Amino acid sequence: MVLSKEKKEAKVAEIKDALSKHPVVAVATLQNLPSRQYNAIKKMLRGKASIIVARATLLQKAIKEGRPELEPLAASFKGSTALIVSDLNPFSLFAAIKQNRSKTAAKPGQIAPFDLVVPAGETSLAPGPVLTELKQAGISAKIQGPKVVIDRDSTVVKKDAVINETAAKILAKLGVQPMEIGLTVLSAFENGTVYPAEILDVDQPTFIAKIQLAHRQALNVGVFAEIFNAATTPLIIGKASRAANAVKAAVDSKSGAEAQPAMEGASAGGAAPEASAQETAGVPSAQASPAAG
Numbered sequence: 325m326v327l328s329k330e331k332k333e334a335k336v337a338e339i340k341d342a343l344s345k346h347p348v349v350a351v352a353t354l355q356n357l358p359s360r361q362y363n364a365i366k367k368m369l370r371g372k373a374s375i376i377v378a379r380a381t382l383l384q385k386a387i388k389e390g391r392p393e394l395e396p397l398a399a400s401f402k403g404s405t406a407l408i409v410s411d412l413n414p415f416s417l418f419a420a421i422k423q424n425r426s427k428t429a430a431k432p433g434q435i436a437p438f439d440l441v442v443p444a445g446e447t448s449l450a451p452g453p454v455l456t457e458l459k460q461a462g463i464s465a466k467i468q469g470p471k472v473v474i475d476r477d478s479t480v481v482k483k484d485a486v487i488n489e490t491a492a493k494i495l496a497k498l499g500v501q502p503m504e505i506g507l508t509v510l511s512a513f514e515n516g517t518v519y520p521a522e523i524l525d526v527d528q529p530t531f532i533a534k535i536q537l538a539h540r541q542a543l544n545v546g547v548f549a550e551i552f553n554a555a556t557t558p559l560i561i562g563k564a565s566r567a568a569n570a571v572k573a574a575v576d577s578k579s580g581a582e583a584q585p586a587m588e589g590a591s592a593g594g595a596a597p598e599a600s601a602q603e604t605a606g607v608p609s610a611q612a613s614p615a616a617g
Contacts, residue, residue: 375408383405394513417509
């Protein structure tokens with residue numbers, strides 16, 4: 325639809341107003357996004373972010389006139405572009421939008437986002453002309469009983485290659501859904517920094533696990549280096565207490581071992597006076613008996 329000059333100026337003014345009210349601005353592409361899902365995303369973002377859809381020339385004009393610091397975002401403009409304004413930080417905004425993406429079958433002419441591999445194993449396909457279709461797509465298959473079986477893992481389309489009609493058709497029959505549909509954030513701006521999608525796309529479980537590991541390692545270093553703080557002090561005291569108890573146990577064990585021979589020696593020394601007392605009483609000893617005879 326062709327916009328009049330007045331409508332273009334009104335649209336630019338509307339975009340400038342939205343840009344002035346939010347610290348975070350992201351660039352997203354609407355390419356291949358069905359209207360139903362677009363409306364679902366708008367509803368999901370309500371109260372968190374707003375999507376601004378307009379021609380790239382109008383978006384660039386609004387940025388240049390309203391917030392020129394956002395001009396580096398223009399490098400991300402491609403295809404059907406939209407701006408997203410929000411008070412969320414860029415990472416939270418990216419995660420919220422990414423959660424609303426869904427899988428779908430590939431269509432001829434689309435670009436493979438990664439190597440499209442059909443794994444070896446049984447399929448739900450019945451024997452018939454499908455064997456020819458599989459071979460045309462470069463998939464090694466055979467008939468085994470009532471089913472078609474893939475002999476080995478087969479790469480149908482390499483990453484970044486165009487998906488042809490044959491590959492799209494057989495992938496759909498095998499139930500492979502390699503494509504994602506949804507709003508795709510390409511970059512985001514906050515406080516003078518532009519974050520590309522590669523930085524924003526954080527694997528949160530892995531990231532949290534790494535932080536937890538770093539915390540444990542730092543705590544261990546702090547305890548063994550005896551760096552006192554709120555986290556390490558109880559552990560250092562506990563470690564010192566265990567060491568002191570171990571020393572005490574070792575000392576007590578050694579003292580007990582030394583005391584045992586002394587007690588045995590004392591018992592042996594007490595036997596001699598008893599013998600002398602017997603002699604004093606006139607009881608002859610075994611050695612004195614012959615002389616007495």
